[in-house]
Structures are given as structure tokens and as C-alpha cells.
Amino acid sequence: MAAARPRQLDIAKLAGVSQTTVSLALNGKTADYGINPETEQKIMDAARELGYVPNVTARALRGGRNRLIGVHAFEPLFPTGRESYYEEILVGIEQGAVRAGHDLVLFTSIHQHTGQANIFHEGRNRLRIADGAIILGFEQHDDELVRLADEGYRFVFVGRRERAATLGPYVSAEYAAAVRDVMSRVHALGHREVAYLGLRDRAEPRLERREGFRAGAAELGMAVVAETWAGAGEVEASWIRQVMDGGATVLLVESTGVLEEVAERVDELGVDIPGDLSVVGLDSITDPSAASHDWTHLLVPRREMGARAVELLLDVLDGRQEPTHHERLNCTFRPGGTLGAPAPGV
């Protein structure tokens, strides 16, 4: 049991050379240092014979880097409910890490005891374990992030940019332009009166969508019949009735969860989509097979955002990119069956 792992020194003894020479040979630097090809061969043979495997830890210690990328969220990463906001982003981060040959560290320890996660829990910054980190989540802990940045720690944000812009690089989606694009498609089909149903929260991605909506309505000369906020379980049939009575022929819905609630209420009213009312979702649909309709909606490139965040972090760490760089990825319009021309009678 527990046969000691062979070290470079063991190879050196077997080949009758020094540890230095072994290191040089194994790293292909024989030419630079004029190592005899025969010696090199002896070393390689000895290494193979002993089943040598470099010790990552020693290598990392010397090199100053771990090849560890931290992933930090202020909430648990794998929530118990379905429809994890992070899920797709995590898939992207994993793919990015695979490509870059790095491992991921999920900072779970800091969630301990308190429901809240503090980076500087007990006065230590665990994030430092990793070479740099990707920060997810909407919750605001700006003071901690400022301190992190002050300490020279490198990180990249995904999905938000409020304070991020002043603190470090970020990757997010171009929500405003995407929604403006939706508006012009809607306009092109003949719609002139539109309603908007958003979430009650004021997270940046939502605010930007609203910005795009208003800008689009203004530019295209469309009338905003209603702009209303609802939480989960709060969509009311009477509101939809009212909006339609008000002349709206199309409804933009910010969140996918609310979208399904809208479908239920519309069903209750006996209204036809898109015959009586067109409905467009402004977010990705994680599981289209579970959706009630073939929704017309936007695709937010969450997976690409995750993958790009990894690349960006490594670029910053390697000095290939200044730490103020940011990137915005485009959303795609997915045509479905819930956007049509407005009913001619209206």
C-alpha cells in the first residue's frame, strides 16, 4: 500500500544525472541547455519505467498559479427548485474551463451558518484560493467587491454591470437592443398598441429590457397601453382583459415563469394566441418541451456568457486584456407561434 510516488530525484538517480537535468529533459528544454540526446533518452526511459507523474502542487507553487478558477455566487449555486437561473451559465463556465484546462472552485464554505454569504467571512478571503473568480448573482455586496478589487484580486462579472463597470470586467447580454429589435418586428407586422408585463424586481437585465421597450415604442411611434409589474402568481385575468380592451394587440412578457401564467389566464378568458393577442417572451425558455405554447421569444445566450467569462478572466490574468474590458453578447430572436399580425377588425 501507499507506494511513494516517484519524484524527479528518483528518475535522476536511476538515470545517473541530477534533478535539474531531469527537469530540463521533461520540459523539453534540452536544446536550450545543451543536454545530450542520449542523456535525454536515458531520462525519458527512466521516467517511463518509474511511472513518473509531475506533482501539480509543486509546479503550481513555483509558478504562482493554480489553474483554479473560482465561481462565486451570493446564493447557493444548485438551488433546490427547478429553473435555476445559474444553470445555463454554469454549463458555459464548465465548457470554458474545460477548454482552458482549468478547474473550478465553488465557494460553498462562505455560505456557512448565515444564510448570507460573505466573502470576507472570519476575516479571510477564501476567494484567494483561486487565481481569479467569476462572480454571479444579483444581490448587492458592493462593499465586499470594492475591497476585493482594492486588494488587486481579479474577477469577472456575469450578467450584471451596475457597479461592475467600475470594479472590473463583465460579460452580459445586450438586452436593450434585443428588445428594441423585437419591437421593430412587432411593428412591422402591423401592431401599433403594445403592453408590457415585467417582474416586480429591479435587476439590471430587467431595467435594460424596459429601456429598450420604451425606446422602441418612442422611435416607432407605438402606443404603450400598459406597463405593469407582477411577481409569481400575481398575473390576473382581469388585467389582460383590461389591456385588450385598451386596444393592445401584443403583449411583451419579461420572464418565462410569468409567461406560463399569462397562458393560463388567457386560456381562462377564452382568448386566442396569437389570433386575438400576440405574446412575446423576453427571456430564454429552458425546457421548451414543458412549455404550453411554441412561444415567440428572445434567447439570452447564457451559456456563451459563462464560457466567455472564463476566457475573459484568463485574458485579464495573463495581462492580455485590461481589467476594465467588458463584453456584451447579442440575444437572438426565436420566431415561434405566438406572434402574428393584429386582428384586422380592431
Place this chain on the structure above:
Amino acid sequence: MAAARPRQLDIAKLAGVSQTTVSLALNGKTADYGINPETEQKIMDAARELGYVPNVTARALRGGRNRLIGVHAFEPLFPTGRESYYEEILVGIEQGAVRAGHDLVLFTSIHQHTGQANIFHEGRNRLRIADGAIILGFEQHDDELVRLADEGYRFVFVGRRERAATLGPYVSAEYAAAVRDVMSRVHALGHREVAYLGLRDRAEPRLERREGFRAGAAELGMAVVAETWAGAGEVEASWIRQVMDGGATVLLVESTGVLEEVAERVDELGVDIPGDLSVVGLDSITDPSAASHDWTHLLVPRREMGARAVELLLDVLDGRQEPTHHERLNCTFRPGGTLGAPAPGV
């Protein structure tokens, strides 16, 4: 900007002591070595002031602990499809890690280039960065695991036990007993003729279920009308018809995916569940709201398995548990609406 990471030596200088003393103070060994409480306080203050965090790499090199738990799978952890086998287990692992105050390292780097993941890929064993690892997945890489174990590396398996038993501790579910329990419930309701629909693969958890099924049938004197294997998309209505004609009044289905296919075929046949045929699932249902029926089925405690694996790993690392220990968690029977008494006419 980019202030170099503080080392113990920096703390030592600030506090006016040696690096040794700093190390002792930070590791709570002041009592053993008679360090003055005032000195200790000075050191702690200096450490906080500098924002000191131990260097994982140096510690790992020395053989120390890092409060890092590795998670290794031979396949990507976050698969692109829905219905991730790992998902629930990962949730459990995360919860376990949170409770234990440890962080998780997801070993993604080894998936690089080759679709296959080798621990000793490119001659480096990254696992050593973590204190120990939890190993998931069905794929067989026994030679690598044997080597890891020989090197004294500690790990715990989740969900399998074939070779695991000889290599280290494992946590898995008690499938056979659970299925036997299902059989006795079915028997108690009056069923005497039963059919079994399994997956085509021969993974351990499936083999155990079949074992439990056969043992139950034998003990209870029930007739096995059919025992058939199907892959995704291979369930045929004719098979169900045939099985029912053969007298089967209840069908046990190994996998949740196949369960839904069975529902579709049964619908096509105009057969009533459970009036004409009772159906029992032998696996968890991740998203009951997306299920076509209120299935009667087994709950595999995947989340507990993950959480328990973390505890077990730490027990082994701390020497509280011998490294041959294993644990089997019970599955729960979830009564639903798809198991009833057999039709009296039969």
C-alpha cells in the same frame, strides 16, 4: 493596484516575530508551543490587516489540508440536456460542503481535448489539489482508480460499488430491498402477475433493482410475465398489449424517462392506469409537475447520498472512519395514483 498576496513572512515582519510563530498562531498551536497570548493577538491583528489567506498550493505540497473537496466525474458535470443524473447528487454535495465549511473543486481540466477524461491525463494528477475527492459516474476507469488508491489518495464513490468496494468507501442506495418492498406492496394489493421494463444498460443500480425484483417475485410466489429491456424511444405499444394479454396486472418501470414513454403508449392503446394496468416507477421523478401522471414510484435519496458522501470523506480524512466503510441509504416508497388493485374480472 495588484498588491502581492501577503505571505506569513509579511505578517511576521509586521508583528515583529518569525514566520514559525505566525504559522503556529494561525494554526492554533500556541498552547502547545507556549506562545504568549499577546503575541498571538498581535499576529492575528496583523494577519487581518493584511488580509492574509493561506496558499493552498504550498499547503497541499506540504501535505496539509485545504478544506477543499474534489468532485470528479468521468463525464461533464453539467450536461446540456435536461434530466441530469448528477444534478440532485450535486445539490446534496453542495449542501454537505456548506455544512462542513469546505469548498468544492470541480475537476473539469481533465476533460480537455479527449472526450474521455483521464485522471492522469498528460501526466498530471490534478486531484491532489483537493484534500480528497468524491467520484461520480458509471464509466469504468478502474486502473486509474487503483493507482490513485495506491498512492494513498482518499476518495469516496457515490452511486456505484462494483470495484469501489475494494478501493474505498462508497455511498449508494439500497435498491434491491426497495424493489422487494415494492413487490410486497403490489402483492398485498392482490397482484399475482407482474412485468418488468428495464433499461438496456447494465449499470449497478439497475442490476440491483432486477435482483430485488426477482427475489421478490420468487419469495412472494408471483409470476413474471415479462422482463424486457428498452432504450430511449423503444417502448412499443404492442409489447404492452402483449404483456397485458399475458395476464400482467402491474408493470414495474426502471427509469423515469421510459415511464413517460409507457404512459404515451398506454394512452394510444386506450388502456386505463391503474384500472386496467398498474404502473410503478423505480426511480425518482425530478420534476413531478412535468409528469403525465401522479406516478406511484420509488424515491432514490440522491441528495442525501451527496451530502453523506461529503461527511464520509471527511470522516475518512480525519481518521474517524476506516477507508473500507460504506453506506447504503434507503429509498422511499411514494404512493401515487398509478397503483391500484388488479381488475376483478381477470
Place this chain on the structure above:
DNA sequence: TCAACAATCTAATTCAAATTAGTAAGGCGA
């Protein structure tokens, strides 16, 4: 008053690999 001892702390070493600064041996020109 001196050895013994406790109380406090430190120098030196270790872990495995990478790198810097040399060294030894041989050849060649002047």
C-alpha cells in the same frame, strides 16, 4: 550560586519542481 527547568520564541529543514548561477572537461587558437 549554579544547575534545572519553564516560558517563548527562532533557525533550519521539508515538500517537488523550476530556474539561476555556476562548474568541469575538452578543444582550439595564438
Place this chain on the structure above:
DNA sequence: TCGCCTTACTAATTTGAATTAGATTGTTGA
């Protein structure tokens, strides 16, 4: 035959933390 340059290597150092083996100072009992 002295000095200089190659060729082909090696000794020593570095990385950050933990540990082993001391070292220093002061106190106390005989």
C-alpha cells in the same frame, strides 16, 4: 601552454507553509 570558448551538465535557490530541533531568557530550588 595559457586563456577562452563550447559542451554538458550540477549546486544552490526559490516558492509558502508546516515542522523539527534548537536557542535564549529568566526563575527557582538546593
